[in-house]
Amino acid sequence: MHHRVALLISLLVALFPADDLIADDGAADDANIRVLSWNISGDAYVAEPVEFGALLRWGDPDVVLLDEVSPAADEAQLEKALIALRPGDDTAWNINFGQSGGRQRNVIASRAPQEPLPEFTGVVPYPENGRQRILAKVPREKHSRVVRSMDNGIPVNGAVLRFGDRRMLVLVTDMQCCGDGPDSWEELRRRIEAAEMRRLITQILERTEVDGIVFAGDFNLVESTFGMALLTGPYPAPHSALIPAELYHPDGVNTWTWDGRGMPFPSNVLDYQLYGPSGLEMHSGLILDTERLPPEVLERHGLEKDMAGRTGRHRPLLAEYRWREVDRNNGKSEHD
Numbered sequence: 001m002h003h004r005v006a007l008l009i010s011l012l013v014a015l016f017p018a019d020d021l022i023a024d025d026g027a028a029d030d031a032n033i034r035v036l037s038w039n040i041s042g043d044a045y046v047a048e049p050v051e052f053g054a055l056l057r058w059g060d061p062d063v064v065l066l067d068e069v070s071p072a073a074d075e076a077q078l079e080k081a082l083i084a085l086r087p088g089d090d091t092a093w094n095i096n097f098g099q100s101g102g103r104q105r106n107v108i109a110s111r112a113p114q115e116p117l118p119e120f121t122g123v124v125p126y127p128e129n130g131r132q133r134i135l136a137k138v139p140r141e142k143h144s145r146v147v148r149s150m151d152n153g154i155p156v157n158g159a160v161l162r163f164g165d166r167r168m169l170v171l172v173t174d175m176q177c178c179g180d181g182p183d184s185w186e187e188l189r190r191r192i193e194a195a196e197m198r199r200l201i202t203q204i205l206e207r208t209e210v211d212g213i214v215f216a217g218d219f220n221l222v223e224s225t226f227g228m229a230l231l232t233g234p235y236p237a238p239h240s241a242l243i244p245a246e247l248y249h250p251d252g253v254n255t256w257t258w259d260g261r262g263m264p265f266p267s268n269v270l271d272y273q274l275y276g277p278s279g280l281e282m283h284s285g286l287i288l289d290t291e292r293l294p295p296e297v298l299e300r301h302g303l304e305k306d307m308a309g310r311t312g313r314h315r316p317l318l319a320e321y322r323w324r325e326v327d328r329n330n331g332k333s334e335h336d
Helices: 002-015 049-059 075-083 128-137 140-151 185-207 226-231 293-303
Strands: 031-040 061-067 096-099 104-112 114-116 157-164 166-173 212-218 271-275 280-285 317-323
Touching: 002 212, 031 049, 031 212, 031 271, 049 061, 049 075, 049 293, 061 166, 061 212, 075 096, 075 104, 096 114, 096 157, 104 157, 104 166, 128 212, 157 185, 166 185, 185 226, 212 280, 212 317, 226 271, 271 280, 271 317
Parallel strands: 031 061, 166 212
Antiparallel strands: 031 317, 061 104, 096 104, 114 157, 157 166, 212 271, 280 317
């Protein structure tokens, strides 16, 4: 019962502006950090700029993680939308367009300064053994298309963000979609992508210290959850594992992030934010869907009832995190 009450309170908090709870880059270490992640299915901020901007303003994020971004998308238009989030705020946005994934690029935008990671500065290749295993399952008529797709690299991007003297590893991905069964080549490709991304995260954590981890994106878990299980860890201490942020629609009931209404497939949870609870705790969060918002909330934020649906079938995810103190000697938080 107490958990349900706390959840409803967090949902109400997320519905309204929280400028007093959100710190600008360079603020105190204990400031909350809002992370908005979103599969924009190509170029939503170009094709639907009004809707895209309104949903961003509602979320008022400090970090924006976009997946399935077209390589032809306009970076200047994205920057314009981000700067418009807080009129009069002169905080510059740092934007990192990933190079891997072909037509499914991933973008990291933040008020905080970014440190690029060599693992993600170019195309992230599939391991050769994994490529051969995938191609062995691919039907002949799809073989050349899948080869070209894999040549473009795994759709993932990552960077380290600096919040004062704290450092957050953020990653965003758009994993292989679809599949007609747990033995399909699509499911195998998802698992190989996940295993390689876990290897890269481990490599980064063994090389450099970070205080928190957020990994978001469209994981496309249509056949099994094994891909996400791989991504949760284990990782080097103190970041032993990642867990999914518990997010709901404004009604406090629905959890789908992909709208399947009118499609052959039901609405489903395809998009996630994973985070490391040893360094971060989730303070509040919400799946940004406008369909069931009260009229007064729609009016307050300049939203319309069908606005989220007009940007595509995926809904944005918003989670607000707080830092936790970590004892690097034993990997435990001071709250444990």
